[in-house]
Amino acid sequence: MTGMPSTSAQEHWSGVWRRLVEGEAIRGDLNALPGSRKPKLEEVLESATERFLSTDRQNLAEHLRSSLSQISARLHSSQALMFICPRDRDSGHVCVQLDSHERSPLAEQMMASAGRWKAALNGQTVQIIEREDGDEAAFICASLSCQRVILLSTFIDQQPGACLMLGTSPDTWIPDASECALLSAFLQLAYLVTDRLAVQDVLRQRDSLLQRTERLAGIGSWHNDLVQDCLTFTAQSGEIFGFSADTRWINTRQLLERIHPDDRHRVAGSMQRSSDTGEGFDIICRVCPRAEELRLVRVLADVVTDGSGKVVARFGSVQDITEAHERTRQLQQAAQVLESAMEGVLIVDALGRVESVNPAFTAITGYPASEVVGVPVQVLDKGSHNRAFFRSMLRQCIRQGSWRGEIMNRRRNGELFPQLLSVTVLRDDHGRISQFVAVFSDMSRIRKSEKQVDYLAAHDALTGLPNRAGLMTCLQKAIDKAAIKRRRVAVITIDLDHFKHINDSLGHPAGDRLLQACARRLRERLRDSDTVARQGGDEFVVVLENVVSQKQVEQVAGILQDLFAKGFDVGTGRELFIGASLGITLYPEHGSDVTQLLSYADVAMYAAKQQGRNHYRFYTNELTQAASDRLELGSQLRAALQSDDELQIWYQPQVDQDSGNMVGAEALLRWQHPQEGLIHPGRFIPVAEDNGLMPDMDHWVLTHVCQQLAQWQQEGQPPFVVAVNITQPTFIAGGLVDRLQELLARYRIDPTWLELEITEGALLEPTPQVLNTIEGLKALGISLAVDDFGTGYSSLAYLQRFRVDKLKIDRRFVSSVEEEEEGRVITSTIINMARGLGLAVLAEGVETEGQRAYLREQGCTICQGFLFSRPLPLDAFSDWLKY
Numbered sequence: 029m030t031g032m033p034s035t036s037a038q039e040h041w042s043g044v045w046r047r048l049v050e051g052e053a054i055r056g057d058l059n060a061l062p063g064s065r066k067p068k069l070e071e072v073l074e075s076a077t078e079r080f081l082s083t084d085r086q087n088l089a090e091h092l093r094s095s096l097s098q099i100s101a102r103l104h105s106s107q108a109l110m111f112i113c114p115r116d117r118d119s120g121h122v123c124v125q126l127d128s129h130e131r132s133p134l135a136e137q138m139m140a141s142a143g144r145w146k147a148a149l150n151g152q153t154v155q156i157i158e159r160e161d162g163d164e165a166a167f168i169c170a171s172l173s174c175q176r177v178i179l180l181s182t183f184i185d186q187q188p189g190a191c192l193m194l195g196t197s198p199d200t201w202i203p204d205a206s207e208c209a210l211l212s213a214f215l216q217l218a219y220l221v222t223d224r225l226a227v228q229d230v231l232r233q234r235d236s237l238l239q240r241t242e243r244l245a246g247i248g249s250w251h252n253d254l255v256q257d258c259l260t261f262t263a264q265s266g267e268i269f270g271f272s273a274d275t276r277w278i279n280t281r282q283l284l285e286r287i288h289p290d291d292r293h294r295v296a297g298s299m300q301r302s303s304d305t306g307e308g309f310d311i312i313c314r315v316c317p318r319a320e321e322l323r324l325v326r327v328l329a330d331v332v333t334d335g336s337g338k339v340v341a342r343f344g345s346v347q348d349i350t351e352a353h354e355r356t357r358q359l360q361q362a363a364q365v366l367e368s369a370m371e372g373v374l375i376v377d378a379l380g381r382v383e384s385v386n387p388a389f390t391a392i393t394g395y396p397a398s399e400v401v402g403v404p405v406q407v408l409d410k411g412s413h414n415r416a417f418f419r420s421m422l423r424q425c426i427r428q429g430s431w432r433g434e435i436m437n438r439r440r441n442g443e444l445f446p447q448l449l450s451v452t453v454l455r456d457d458h459g460r461i462s463q464f465v466a467v468f469s470d471m472s473r474i475r476k477s478e479k480q481v482d483y484l485a486a487h488d489a490l491t492g493l494p495n496r497a498g499l500m501t502c503l504q505k506a507i508d509k510a511a512i513k514r515r516r517v518a519v520i521t522i523d524l525d526h527f528k529h530i531n532d533s534l535g536h537p538a539g540d541r542l543l544q545a546c547a548r549r550l551r552e553r554l555r556d557s558d559t560v561a562r563q564g565g566d567e568f569v570v571v572l573e574n575v576v577s578q579k580q581v582e583q584v585a586g587i588l589q590d591l592f593a594k595g596f597d598v599g600t601g602r603e604l605f606i607g608a609s610l611g612i613t614l615y616p617e618h619g620s621d622v623t624q625l626l627s628y629a630d631v632a633m634y635a636a637k638q639q640g641r642n643h644y645r646f647y648t649n650e651l652t653q654a655a656s657d658r659l660e661l662g663s664q665l666r667a668a669l670q671s672d673d674e675l676q677i678w679y680q681p682q683v684d685q686d687s688g689n690m691v692g693a694e695a696l697l698r699w700q701h702p703q704e705g706l707i708h709p710g711r712f713i714p715v716a717e718d719n720g721l722m723p724d725m726d727h728w729v730l731t732h733v734c735q736q737l738a739q740w741q742q743e744g745q746p747p748f749v750v751a752v753n754i755t756q757p758t759f760i761a762g763g764l765v766d767r768l769q770e771l772l773a774r775y776r777i778d779p780t781w782l783e784l785e786i787t788e789g790a791l792l793e794p795t796p797q798v799l800n801t802i803e804g805l806k807a808l809g810i811s812l813a814v815d816d817f818g819t820g821y822s823s824l825a826y827l828q829r830f831r832v833d834k835l836k837i838d839r840r841f842v843s844s845v846e847e848e849e850e851g852r853v854i855t856s857t858i859i860n861m862a863r864g865l866g867l868a869v870l871a872e873g874v875e876t877e878g879q880r881a882y883l884r885e886q887g888c889t890i891c892q893g894f895l896f897s898r899p900l901p902l903d904a905f906s907d908w909l910k911y
């Protein structure tokens with residue numbers, strides 16, 4: 029307070045009020061005011077009252093000031109101040125001073141210490157303050173620019189509520205009792221209005237606070253008067269139910285209309301039960317606040333009952349829990365995912381302690397949750413990585429937010445296993461690390477499968493040896509090593525001789541067992557450092573490293589040949605003998621890359637086969653030339669089959685020893701090459717086989733033989749049989765019967781003149797296709813002979829089943845009948861067997877009188893061989909026919 033003495037404010041003001049009271053300030057009895065008189069002050073106060081009643085908070089001070097102005101004018105007061113302090117509130121008090129929009133020091137002090145003023149008024153309603161009454165009185169009088177101050181106070185419930193200070197001079201005016209009563213009434217009114225406005229202010233503030241809080245919390249409140257069926261609600265409740273802001277109230281029906289139809293019955297039931305039982309409810313239901321919008325709400329209700337216990341109202345809250353419910357649902361879903369995930373999940377807090385793990389973690393690592401939760405995560409890092417590794421992982425996580433990679437970890441049972449690990453850092457709202465989430469999958473099965481796939485990709489399933497891909501890798505490594513150490517490498521390609529016969533005659537399972545036995549023998553005999561691979565089919569490859577000399581390789585080739593020279597037992601009941609042809613290349617002499625070394629070794633192997641099989645050959649440049657010549661010959665043969673003027677059919681007579689007559693002939697193909705002259709089948713048939721030309725070639729021969737037969741028949745030649753060789757590919761390819769039917773029809777030939785020679789191999793696969801072909805040939809009247817009989821593995825049952833007409837004894841047996849007992853036994857056995865089965869028999873390759881005599885003696889009269897005639901060109905054979 030301005031001009032305040034040094035004593036404390038409390039003591040000072042107590043003194044002022046005490047002296048004022050002792051100064052008999054009240055003039056007259058306030059209660060004695062006659063009601064009939066209406067002084068002019070009353071009129072002033074009446075108009076002020078009217079204004080007050082319609083004022084609002086903003087205009088309150090202005091109204092007070094203008095009333096103050098009129099009052100002071102009416103009472104000849106030079107200055108005036110009014111202070112109103114609403115009850116029980118430290119705020120909301122008002123202080124206005126006439127002609128002073130700026131607060132005077134007195135007004136400032138009153139505003140600043142309203143509580144103290146209240147205490148100081150001390151129950152006095154009217155007091156008079158003179159300037160000379162002391163410092164404080166002087167201060168008040170100075171504030172109001174006067175010598176004397178009339179101070180009127182009003183008390184509400186014994187509490188000072190307002191006071192009016194009117195500045196006067198000692199010789200002018202002192203209010204009488206009626207004026208004091210009027211002013212006191214006016215002060216009361218001013219107090220009540222101010223108090224009401226303050227209360228309204230507080231209510232408004234509370235309402236606004238409630239609204240904002242409800243909006244923030246998404247919770248609204250409501251009240252339901254059940255007697256009136258009137259439901260009122262806050263703005264937030266209105267928003268949740270979709271009622272417009274100006275909707276003041278609704279009834280129950282209108283409320284239920286906003287409930288989702290499927291939930292309506294349940295909600296109505298809860299309301300009814302609540303009314304019946306007097307209990308509140310807590311329900312969750314769907315509401316449709318606006319078209320196409322669906323929200324989930326939770327409604328809490330309590331009841332209000334009348335004196336008789338009857339429920340007359342309900343009140344409660346409504347909360348929009350759509351998002352919260354969705355979040356809960358998502359959290360539950362996430363929890364379920366974690367529970368059922370195949371990946372292990374480990375959550376670690378910011379201090380590195382394990383917070384939680386999921387079941388997959390336990391399944392993969394073997395650690396139960398109870399054993400790891402709460403322990404430092406380092407306890408689990410028992411893999412093959414050191415601390416520095418995990419520190420760097422942590423640094424990256426912190427820097428980049430995550431880390432991903434494959435690590436080796438250890439299960440509880442000590443087993444190391446690969447895991448694909450991804451660590452993510454979680455941060456709180458302040459950006460501080462809150463958790464680390466590690467998700468990992470057990471890669472051991474995948475790695476194992478990958479290894480298996482790699483193994484299968486590089487190994488042959490039948491023998492377990494490296495396959496071509498594996499061989500290429502091994503050979504490349506061998507070359508790389510040899511290049512560094514300046515060593516040599518040998519590549520040996522091994523091809524089993526006549527393996528196809530084994531397959532054809534004994535079947536594929538026996539062939540497979542033979543290949544497995546060969547692989548075992550090779551692997552057992554060679555050093556671990558040598559590579560043994562199977563390229564496919566019946567071809568093996570051996571890679572020898574650290575080769576010192578060609579001689580050394582020759583020795584190994586000899587060893588390999590010896591390996592194959594020994595018989596194999598593959599469960600067929602007898603030992604199998606199979607030779608092998610070997611082709612050899614050396615690094616670096618013959619090539620510097622894998623493909624070259626392998627292909628040259630193949631070329632050398634082919635040459636070894638040509639040499640008569642069961643040989644080995646080192647690669648030479650000339651062999652490449654021969655191989656390319658063979659390629660060239662293949663395309664020339666293809667052209668020859670088209671052109672018709674290079675291929676010729678020669679005929680070799682078949683003679684009946686008894687009569688000396690020619691009873692048949694074998695058609696044999698010859699190739700009159702424009703540059704190379706006459707080429708024999710022994711050279712071009714392998715080329716035809718390599719190029720897949722055998723079916724074309726066989727059909728070419730059949731066509732030309734049929735054409736020739738037609739001519740001979742037309743010429744009236746005595747009947748004889750012409751045998752045509754049909755190879756297995758042609759026999760099983762299909763279409764042979766149709767082709768022959770067409771040829772027989774086209775050339776009108778007697779089918780009994782035609783015989784097809786097939787090898788035993790062609791008969792060993794009794795497929796429906798083969799059986800149908802034989803049926804068809806028989807139906808056409810064409811006979812069947814088995815060529816090279818005795819070299820294959822036909823069973824007697826097969827001979828009958830395939831309705832064979834003739835057996836041709838292979839010339840190898842015939843050629844040995846004079847020198848070897850074995851040849852004689854085989855030959856006589858075949859003859860007897862043919863006789864027993866009712867089949868014709870013919871001996872091939874009869875070259876000597878001794879052979880002829882032996883055959884005659886055994887009962888084989890039909891012979892073919894140089895002794896009777898070599899194969900003859902058509903002209904010569906035609907001449908032969910004439911004799």
Ligand SMILES: Nc1nc2c(ncn2[C@@H]2O[C@H](COP(=O)(O)O[C@H]3[C@@H](O)[C@H](n4cnc5c(=O)[nH]c(N)nc54)O[C@@H]3COP(=O)(O)O)[C@@H](O)[C@H]2O)c(=O)[nH]1
Pocket residue numbers: 680694695696697698708709710713726729753754755815816839872873874875892893894895899
């Ligand atoms: N699919 C076809 N195969 C054919 C055809 N023409 C021939 N061939 C097959 O080629 C192989 C070699 O035949 P070739 O050089 O014609 O030899 C035949 C005869 O010349 C030979 N032969 C006949 N008698 C004797 C003899 O007393 N001594 C001896 N060293 N050789 C002789 O035998 C061959 C006939 O044999 P085969 O067919 O087993 O009766 C050969 O396998 C032919 O089959 C053809 O057109 N299509």
